[in-house]
Amino acid sequence: MKKLVLLLSLVVLSFVFVGCGETTTEATTAASTTEAATTTEATTTEATTAEADLTYEIALVTDVGNIDDKSFNEGAWNGVVQYATDNDISYTYYRPTEDSDAARVESIDAAIAAGAKVVVCPGYLFETAVYEAQAAHPTIAFLLLDGEPHTADYVTYETKENTHNILYQEEQAGFLAGYAAVMDGYRELGFMGGMAVPAVIRFGYGYVQGADYAADELGLTAGDVNIKFGYADAFWASPELETKMDLWYSGGTEVVFAAGGGLYLSVVAAAENTTDGKVIGVDVDQVAESDRIITSAMKGLTSSVYGSLSRFYDNSMTWQALYAGKTSVLGAITGGIGLPTADASWGFDTFTVADYDAIFALLVDGTVVVGTAIDAAPTVSLVTVEYDQ
Amino acid sequence: MLKDIKSPQVKKKRVISDKSLTFISALFAILAGLVMSFILLYILEATKAESNYALPVQVFNNFLTYAFKDTRSIIKVLYNAAPLILVGLSVGFAFKAGLFNIGATGQYTVAAFFSLVAVILWGFPWWAAILVAMITGGLWGFVPGYFKAKFNINEVITTIMLNWVALYFTKLLLYNLPELRTLPPGNRTDPIAYHNPTGLLPDLGLKELTGSSFINIGIIIAIVVAIIIYIVMNKTTFGFEIKACGHNKDASIYAGIKAKRTIVLTMIISGALAGIAGAVSFLAGTIQFTTDSVLLPMGFNGIPVALLAFSNPLGIVVSGVFIGYLYVGGQAFEGVYSSEVTNIILSVIIYFSAFALIVSQMIRRKLSNGNDDSGTGKGNIFKRIKEKTVSLFKKKEDVVENDEEEVTN
Amino acid sequence: MENYIIEMENIRKEFPGVVANDNITLRLKKGEIHALLGENGAGKSTLMSVLFGLYVPEKGVIKKNGEVVNIANPNAANALGIGMVHQHFKLVEVFTVLENIILGAEPTKNGFLTTKEARDKVVNLSEKFNLKVDVDAVIEDISVGMQQRVEILKMLYRNNEVLIFDEPTAVLTPQEIDELMKIMKNLIKEDKSILFISHKLNEIMSVCNRVSVLRKGKYIGTVDVKDTTTSKLSEMMVGRHVEGVKLSDVKKKGKVVLDVDNITVISKSHKNNAVNNVSFQVHEGEILGIAGIEGNGQTELVYGITGLEKISEGRVLLDGQDLTKKSIRERNLMGMSHIPEDRHKHGLVLDYNLANNLALKKYFQEGFHKRGFINKSRVIEHAEKLIEDFDIRSGKGATTPARSMSGGNQQKAIIAREIDCESKLLVAVQPTRGLDVGAIENIHRTLIAQRDNDKAILMISLELDEILDISDRILVMYNGEIVAELDPKKTSANEIGLYMVGSKVQDKAPKKEVKANAKRH
Known part of the structure; x- marks a missing residue:
């Protein structure tokens, strides 16, 4: 028994020493493995034993996912990290203990108790929580992405002065993705959304409209372009989804728009089971995740969070009149959406960046208007859409 | 349990009673878990570029005291504890009968769903919804019990499979019951409060008073149920039969106990207990039932709760509150450490807690004075x-x- | 200085709370058969496990040929030429004899198994020592005696020179025992040395050179067999003078209590019926003993009678009432008590305390509960009465966990519970299995008292001595059938043995030993 204890303490000690060694020599490996999330904002570079300051000025509360979802939460989180590190402001994130409004409110409260001055809330799930929190904490600023505060019964919508909402015109991003795919020669398309929530539906319906628009422009006949349209009912990967995607790809689908958090993993895996199945990413530029990703229908999450935070701090930590209690709808005009045009992210063969700029300009000047309705499928003339269920 | 010790000279001989032995070993297990998790936290800190060795101490201290920070935290502990206790009772009850009900999750899920159906669609009050949950949970427990008794199919397999059946069955129903779902996204059930306030577990007016939406009578239900189970287990012929079956099925059959009937009944009761847990969780009006394709973790949390308490119903109340306390304490890590660290720390402590049985065996071996020649x-x-x-x-x-x-x- | 091949000096082995071996010294001469005698729990197996490397002693040294050796594990023991035949054979049932013999010492060439040489070696050994085996037979098809020969060959194949036999005769018929004795004598002629663990005095007297006696973990002494007698040995073993239990005169047969009418029980392990068309009757005031080698249907017969298993054909009548379709509890209430074969599997809930175990067949009866709530004080009272009446000894009285009681007292508790039911019929299966001499005596007396009290007793035992000693009538079971009915006064162990292996059948043509010749499937 004694030996065991001795052994154990040796192991522990060795860890401690290794740790010290790394910190004193400022080993880069250690730095890279450090959780980006958990910066303690310590300004010293050596190991210290000083009383730690456990207050964080910018806080992000996640909805049900985590900050590494390669998608929504991560996009917003990156905006927080960038702005905070650029300006040397303390920041952190919180994950609610359960998927409920009460828990989200609790996390917001915890963030504020830990010194948060501005709380970033990504996702429509925060609508009710922010509705409550903005009233309970009038001196704290809230940035709500993808939603507008309302009561749980959807009767009262109210955005107070300390809150700023950002909505994205996902339908435009979807439109561009669908347009680009068809213009590039794809005819068998697929759309796999996470859950039938408004943002995802807009992505999907925009995608359908974009494909239809391209078909018309190319002078195709009805039925030339087919779209399979479905929801995974989850924002993460699953073997069932991969099987379903296998069926799609083996059934002739050439490219699938994976619109929903981590579920792209299943879609990419299925695509990689085929010789040339392709995937369209979502929210952020996901090209780094797989060479099968030809493009991504991006929302400018990172940039809009970064921009909002900088405007907030520049205006002595209050929302400017333009934003206070207001909702910004970010689309092509404000650069809130788009496809990545960097060479590395451009997976198209015949569809060029110039073509993209052209259609983007049409969206900006209003020549092309993408329907925003989500309660009914968009009317299309040329593409055939096969809806699940 | 030990009330039946009559002879006084016997008591003197004992170095340590069974009850205190279990208590001590549970404490040991918890302590080991705490120490281990602290060491882990320390190591994690050490691997950072900018280690601050005061940080783990400070955060760990916060972790231990977080639950006593204010009334709302204490309320949250009880809120967490209520379903944990009930699920722990479900698992522990089956344990006593020698069955491993790993399907508490499935029973919990089905029962939770039907309690919501009862409240939202049928306008039932909360207590009727709990009854519905008991029936559906019991039904979900009956199936593996029946298979075990009739065809000797291992309940571990059948209950695990039924977990998935429960998950997709409720999902299917939720899709096909649009009246049950919220307005636009429609991926979760409608909040009960705006639908049928009588369906919410009563909060005795304390919600207003404390300002916490986590307060309700769930913990009282859990404690009452625990007492009932304790009485059934230790004072009745039925409990005698269940325990006999659990300890030695062959001997029970030999003694004329209908072991098959006992197994089926045990599983029904175990399922019903998990069912009450489901109802207590969801009738609190906080979480909503979603269409997510993941097994609800609450059902599995019952296993460490039961293990830590050696399946003793009253012990389960304590261990349930303890684990509820840990979860609340875990919030102290939020912000400072990543949420993964929180989960690791909690898991390590809970993991070690489950070793309570081994610790007690070790102590027993040490103390045994040698008449064990079985x-x-x-x-x-x-x-x-x-x-x-x-x-x-x-x-x-x-x-x-x-x-x-x-x-x- | 004598020529000792193995010397175990001052061995001390402790288990938590128990000193299993307390300063024991054992010296084995080269070329002798040395018996290790002691009751169950005397420390024989522990001592041998130390020698075989299964346990490491706290104190003491082991010498081989005068040199101190360190035996850390069975492989080390093997390397030193020490082999052991365990009481429960360590054979792979689905492997052939040859495969089992070479298992763990497989001859290989370039990584492939080469059995040719091994086969020759095994065949040679089996001829040299007269160990008849069929090297290609599968273990599960061959008789217990042959399995034991396989175990012996295993040791010889590994060139072991010190052979430990752990209670080798427990599983054998009288004929097989004679055969084994011959084999052992052959082995010492070839310079092997044998340690023979037993508690059967006559065997020791007939084959061994010297005998060392252990009692309760302590070393009592070593004597030359030629200088001693069975009664002296038995006194050394038990620590006091022992007298056997004998039946009083046969009383006049009473009326039939148990009537087993042509019953058949299907086997769970093989295709044939475990019990095939068996009929017999047990009368008031009679002990009917059923003898047979393990696995010939006795267990299933008992299961059929007591209701633990369904019978596929026939009827069982108790006092004229048909109970074929009755549940176990109904049978108990109709007047059937059952001392089960395996007291840990069936007889006791080991994690229950003594009081609860004693109430196992009473708790549901009036007085023991009130509207489903158990009357604990009544349970304790009941237990205390039985503890008193049957002299059940335990550390904490009624609240002692059954697990912590000695085997003899566990068995006493079961017998107390069963007799307390005041049943007309007592089915006693191996009532003295694994118990020491004192306990056996006690239990035999109790059974006889029951018989004298006009109860009907059906006793099934593998111990021929027990059957011969206290039965009024003997049935022999072989292959699921009753092959003989004998009068204990007019028969002998040898005669019963012939019936037990099926080489003799009353009123029927003799059958061959099918099992041994069974072909591989």
Whole structure:
């Protein structure tokens, strides 16, 4: 028994020493493995034993996912990290203990108790929580992405002065993705959304409209372009989804728009089971995740969070009149959406960046208007859409 | 349990009573978990570029005291504890009968769903919804119980499978019951409060008073149920039969106990308990039932709760509150450490808690004064393991001594 | 200085709370058969396990040919030429004899198994020592005696020179025992040395050179067999003078209590019926003993009678009432008590305390509960009465966990519970299995008292001595059938043995030993 204890303490000690060694020599490996999330904002570079300051000025509360979802939460989180590190402001994130409004409110409260001055809330799930929190904490600023505060019964919508909402015109991003795919020669398309929530539906319906628009422009006949349209009912990967995607790809689908958090993993895996199945990413530029990703229908999450935070701090930590209690709808005009045009992210063969700029300009000047309705499928003339269920 | 000890001279002989032994070993297990998790936290800190060794101490301290921070935290502990206790009772009750109900999750899910159906669609009050949950949970427990009794199919397999059946069955129903779902996204059930306030567990007016939406009578229900189970287990012929079956099924059959009937009944009751847990969780009006394709973790949390309490119903109340306390404490890590760290720390403590049984066996071996010659089963294995380990160390010592001798020579 | 091949000096082995071996010294001469005698729990197996490397002793040294050796594990023991035949054979049932013999010492060439040489070696050994085996037979098809020969060959194949036999005769018929004795004598002629563990005095007297006696973990002494007698040995073993239990005169047969009418029980382990068309009757005031080798249907017969298993054909009548379709509890209430074969599997809930175990067949009866709530004080009272009446000894009285009681007292508790039911019929299966001499005596007396009290007793035992000693009538079971009915006064162990292996059948043509010749499938 004694030996065991001795052994154990040796192991522990060795860890401690290794740790010290790394910190004193400022080993880069250690730095890279450090959780980006958990910066303690310590300004010293050596190991210290000083009383730690456990207050964080910018806080992000996640909805049900985590900050590494390669998608929504991560996009917003990156905006927080960038702005905070650029300006040397303390920041952190919180994950609610359960998927409920009460828990989200609790996390917001915890963030504020830990010194948060501005709380970033990504996702429509925060609508009710922010509705409550903005009233309970009038001196704290809230940035709500993808939603507008309302009561749980959807009767009262109210955005107070300390809150700023950002909505994205996902339908435009979807439109561009669908347009680009068809213009590039794809005819068998697929759309796999996470859950039938408004943002995802807009992505999907925009995608359908974009494909239809391209078909018309190319002078195709009805039925030339087919779209399979479905929801995974989850924002993460699953073997069932991969099987379903296998069926799609083996059934002739050439490219699938994976619109929903981590579920792209299943879609990419299925695509990689085929010789040339392709995937369209979502929210952020996901090209780094797989060479099968030809493009991504991006929302400018990172940039809009970064921009909002900088405007907030520049205006002595209050929302400017333009934003206070207001909702910004970010689309092509404000650069809130788009496809990545960097060479590395451009997976198209015949569809060029110039073509993209052209259609983007049409969206900006209003020549092309993408329907925003989500309660009914968009009317299309040329593409055939096969809806699940 | 130990009330039946009559002879006084017997008591004097005991070095340590079974009850305090279990208590001590549970404490040991928890302590080991805390120490281990702290060491882990320390190591994590050490691997950082900018280690601040005060941080883990500070955060760990916060972790332990977080639950006593204010009334709302204490309320949250009880809120967490209520379903944990009930699920723990479900698992523990089955344990006592020698069954491993790993399907508490499925029973919990189905029952939770139907309690919501009862409240939202049928306008039932909360207590009627709990009854519905008991029936559906019991039904979900009956199936593996029946298969076990009739065809001797291992309940672990059937309950695991039924977990998935429960998950997709409720999902399917939720899709096909649009009246149950919220307005636009429609991926979760409608909040009960705006639908049928009588369906919410009563909060006795304390919600207003405390300002916490986590307060309700769930914890009272859990404690009452625990007491009932305790009485059934320890005072009735039915409990006698269940425990006999659990300890030794063959002997129970030999003694004329209808073991098959007992197994089925046990599983029904176990399922019903998980069912109450489901109702208590969801009728709190906080979480909503979603269409997510993941098994609800609450059902599995019952396993460590039961293990830590040696399946003793009253012990489960304590261990349920303890684990509820840990979860609340875990919030102290939020912000400072990543949420993964929180989960690791909690898991380590809970993991070690589940070792309470082994700790008690170790203590028992140490204390046993040698009239154990039954020679079969576990005892023997433990003896052998100990034998082996002891000899292992012995050998090493010998080697070391020899080495020293050589050096001195 | 004598020529000792193995010397175990001052061995001390402790288990938590128990000193299993307390300062024991054992010296084995080269070329002798040395018996290790002691009751169950005397420390024989522990001592041998130390020698075989399964346990490491706290104190003491082991010498081989005068040199101190360190035996850390069975492999080390093997390397030193020490082999052991365990009481429960360590054979792979689905392997052939040859495969089992070479298992763990497989001859290989370039990583492939080469059995040719091994086969020759095994065949040679089996001829040299007269160990008849069919090297290609599968273990599960061959008789217990042959399995034991396989175990012996295993040791010889590994060139072991010190052979430990752990209670080798427990599983054998009288004929097989004679055969084994011959084999052992052959072995010492070839310079092997044998340690023979037993508690059967006559065997020791007939084959061994010297005998060392252990009692309660302590070393009592070593004597030359030629200088001693069975009664002296038995006194050394038990620590006091022992007298056997004998039946009083046969009383006049009473009326039939148990009537087993042509019953058949299907086997769970093989295709044939475990019990095939068996009929017999047990009368008031009679002990009917059923003898047979393990696995010939006795267990299933008992299961059929007591209701633990369904019978596929026939009827069982108790006092004229048909109970074929009755549940176990109904049978108990109709007047059937059952001392089960395996007291740990069936007889006791080991994790229950003594009081609860004693109430196992009473708790549901009036007085023991009130509207489903158990009357604990009544349970304790009941237990205390039985503890008193049957002299059940335990550390904490009624609240002692059954697990912590000694085997003899566990068995006493079961017998107390069963007799307390005041049943007309007592089915006693191996009532003295694994118990020491004192306990056996005690239990035999109790059974006889029951018989004298006009109860009907059906006793099934593998111990021929027990059957011969206390039965009024003997049935022999072989292959699921009753092959003989004998009068204990007019028969002998040898005669019963012939019936037990099926080489003799009353009123029927003799059958061959099918099992041994069974072909591989």
